[in-house]
Amino acid sequence: MSAVPAAVPSAVAFKVPGFWRRAMHHPSFAIGAVLTLLLLAAALLSYVWTPWSPYEMDLPSKLQGPSAAHWLGTDSFGRDVASLLLVGARASILVGVIAVGIGLTVGTALGLLAAARRGWVEEAIMRLSDFTMAFPAILSAIMLTAVFGAGIVNAIIAIGIYNIPTFARITRASANAVWSREYVAAARACGKGSLAITMQHVLPNISAVLIVQTTIRFAIAILAEAALSYLGLGTQPPQPSWGRMLAEAQTLMFQAPLLAVFPGLAIALAVLGLNLLGDGLRDLLDPRLARAR
Amino acid sequence: MSLFLLKRLLTLIATLIGTSVIVFLVLEILPGNAAQMLMGPDAAPDAVAALAVKLGLDQPAWTRYWHWVAGMLSGNLGDSYTYSSPVLDLILERLALTVPLALLAMAFTTVLALLVGVTAASRHNKLGDVGLMGLTQLGMAIPNFWFAILLILIFSVELQWFSAGGFDGWGDGILAGLKALLLPALALAVVQAAILARITRSAVLEVMREDFVRTARAKGVSQRAVLWRHVLRNAMIPVVTVMGMQFSELLAGTIVVENVFYLPGLGRLIFQAISNRDLIVVRNCVMLLAAMVVIVNFVVDVLYAVIDPRIKASDI
Numbered sequence: 001m002s003a004v005p006a007a008v009p010s011a012v013a014f015k016v017p018g019f020w021r022r023a024m025h026h027p028s029f030a031i032g033a034v035l036t037l038l039l040l041a042a043a044l045l046s047y048v049w050t051p052w053s054p055y056e057m058d059l060p061s062k063l064q065g066p067s068a069a070h071w072l073g074t075d076s077f078g079r080d081v082a083s084l085l086l087v088g089a090r091a092s093i094l095v096g097v098i099a100v101g102i103g104l105t106v107g108t109a110l111g112l113l114a115a116a117r118r119g120w121v122e123e124a125i126m127r128l129s130d131f132t133m134a135f136p137a138i139l140s141a142i143m144l145t146a147v148f149g150a151g152i153v154n155a156i157i158a159i160g161i162y163n164i165p166t167f168a169r170i171t172r173a174s175a176n177a178v179w180s181r182e183y184v185a186a187a188r189a190c191g192k193g194s195l196a197i198t199m200q201h202v203l204p205n206i207s208a209v210l211i212v213q214t215t216i217r218f219a220i221a222i223l224a225e226a227a228l229s230y231l232g233l234g235t236q237p238p239q240p241s242w243g244r245m246l247a248e249a250q251t252l253m254f255q256a257p258l259l260a261v262f263p264g265l266a267i268a269l270a271v272l273g274l275n276l277l278g279d280g281l282r283d284l285l286d287p288r289l290a291r292a293r
Numbered sequence: 294m295s296l297f298l299l300k301r302l303l304t305l306i307a308t309l310i311g312t313s314v315i316v317f318l319v320l321e322i323l324p325g326n327a328a329q330m331l332m333g334p335d336a337a338p339d340a341v342a343a344l345a346v347k348l349g350l351d352q353p354a355w356t357r358y359w360h361w362v363a364g365m366l367s368g369n370l371g372d373s374y375t376y377s378s379p380v381l382d383l384i385l386e387r388l389a390l391t392v393p394l395a396l397l398a399m400a401f402t403t404v405l406a407l408l409v410g411v412t413a414a415s416r417h418n419k420l421g422d423v424g425l426m427g428l429t430q431l432g433m434a435i436p437n438f439w440f441a442i443l444l445i446l447i448f449s450v451e452l453q454w455f456s457a458g459g460f461d462g463w464g465d466g467i468l469a470g471l472k473a474l475l476l477p478a479l480a481l482a483v484v485q486a487a488i489l490a491r492i493t494r495s496a497v498l499e500v501m502r503e504d505f506v507r508t509a510r511a512k513g514v515s516q517r518a519v520l521w522r523h524v525l526r527n528a529m530i531p532v533v534t535v536m537g538m539q540f541s542e543l544l545a546g547t548i549v550v551e552n553v554f555y556l557p558g559l560g561r562l563i564f565q566a567i568s569n570r571d572l573i574v575v576r577n578c579v580m581l582l583a584a585m586v587v588i589v590n591f592v593v594d595v596l597y598a599v600i601d602p603r604i605k606a607s608d609i
Contacts, residue, residue: 131305131311133590134583136545143319146567223436227549230438231564243436250442250553253457257446264439270323272434 103163
């Protein structure tokens with residue numbers, strides 16, 4: 001029994017008149033977009049301004065509560081927590097962009113290849129993705145750390161590798177649906193090769209699925225980076241990171257419990273924003289899904 | 294059914310072999326000279342060479358791989374460099390904590406997710422549904438280790454109902470052991486339950502539109518019976534799929550959460566092994582965790598066929 005190919009939403013929807021007006025009235029998209037823009041703005045702002053230097057220690061001012069001078073208080077070295085949070089946003093975005101970039105580029109290429117060639121190529125790519133899926137990001141990071149030592153580069157590679165099979169599987173499934181459409185058969189009849197069909201018809205038609213997945217994987221990458229940094233396998237000192245701030249705060253829970261609250265809140269808001277943005281985009285780019293929900 | 298099982302079993306074996314090759318390549322071939330890595334850069338060349346021979350590093354890679362696989366099949370994983378005891382004993386000792394922790398977390402996840410998912414679906418688009426789905430969005434955004442820290446702050450630091458970490462083993466009774474694992478399991482479960490609740494809600498809503506549900510209602514079956522007896526069973530395919538994937542997330546999550554609560558499980562063992570450069574322990578622990586992920590996915594595949602017999606028919 002052959003499955004009826006699912007129609008794939010197209011990113012052309014972005015160009016449809018009224019898309020942005022509808023988007024701004026979609027609660028998930030609007031809230032998600034605002035939170036994501038805040039995350040980006042925090043990271044960008046930290047390059048030109050922070051309330052205090054995030055690297056400068058001021059031991060007499062250590063473990064202060066929130067005040068007019070230090071909005072979110074100070075840590076055990078007297079560093080300003082708000083400044084550390086602003087600079088910490090950079091690590092989250094850096095890891096998210098590169099790790100998801102690796103997954104998106106390699107995974108999509110493999111998925112497109114699998115759908116275009118079918119047969120043993122598809123089988124080999126899917127089995128390879130099965131092997132890779134056996135290693136959650138944290139397990140890949142542990143292996144890389146055991147061999148090369150802890151660091152942000154290894155964390156990025158580990159999260160990137162973890163993203164590859166997800167993008168490969170989603171791309172293959174969506175691309176297979178496009179390959180079985182009449183317009184692809186028509187393109188073939190006109191003598192177009194697999195590469196031309198992939199680039200001109202398949203890729204544009206699955207781009208919306210990939211955009212939605214990118215926002216979701218970005219959120220997961222932020223969580224993974226925070227977890228790895230918390231364990232000491234990600235961003236290394238003196239570069240501030242939200243995960244490591246939490247690890248340091250945990251040792252001071254009895255003296256300064258608020259220190260353990262702000263970095264976690266920052267991670268949660270960033271992830272919430274990206275998840276809501278992904279949900280909103282999915283609804284806007286594929287209205288049938290919105291009706292079903 | 295037997296052909297279906299055989300095909301799945303062959304795929305499982307192939308995946309396990311592929312996974313072991315990846316682990317071997319990364320942890321045995323990539324480091325170059327494991328003996329040098331173990332003894333540090335300042336070690337005397339003679340000592341490094343002697344250790345390399347002792348570790349069998351003078352043999353070809355495929356021989357070492359075969360010895361490792363044969364050892365795993367016969368239960369001989371070698372000895373830890375730092376603990377000077379069999380790796381298998383170390384792992385079994387730690388699994389007595391990690392497996393119950395993951396299972397307890399999975400149980401919390403399932404109960405929470407089914408309750409929230411079915412309740413939200415039964416109040417589709419009403420205030421209860423919107424509120425519960427808002428909560429699941431928050432649940433998905435919270436890092437499990439931060440939630441663990443918050444639980445410690447509330448229940449250990451403020452209320453002092455639970456200890457802030459540690460595990461005294463099962464010697465003091467099952468209840469005492471479970472009490473020590475309660476907060477870690479809850480920290481692991483809440484995030485996964487949020488994801489599973491959303492999947493459950495969507496699946497239940499999908500099934501509620503089916504004709505047999507209308508028929509059951511027309512026959513006078515109560516709303517509650519329709520929902521929990523008829524709808525939920527038919528909505529289980531996507532739910533079980535996600536549960537399978539979540540178990541691997543939970544296993545990976547235990548590595549982080551065990552560190553938050555200072556629990557002597559597999560996750561802590563891996564960490565100590567990394568800092569001690571005890572590659573043989575890292576290699577076997579990583580292989581064990583990866584194998585657990587692969588085997589759970591296999592079980593999920595077989596469960597599909599039990600839940601929905603049409604799957605094995607179409608697969609054959």
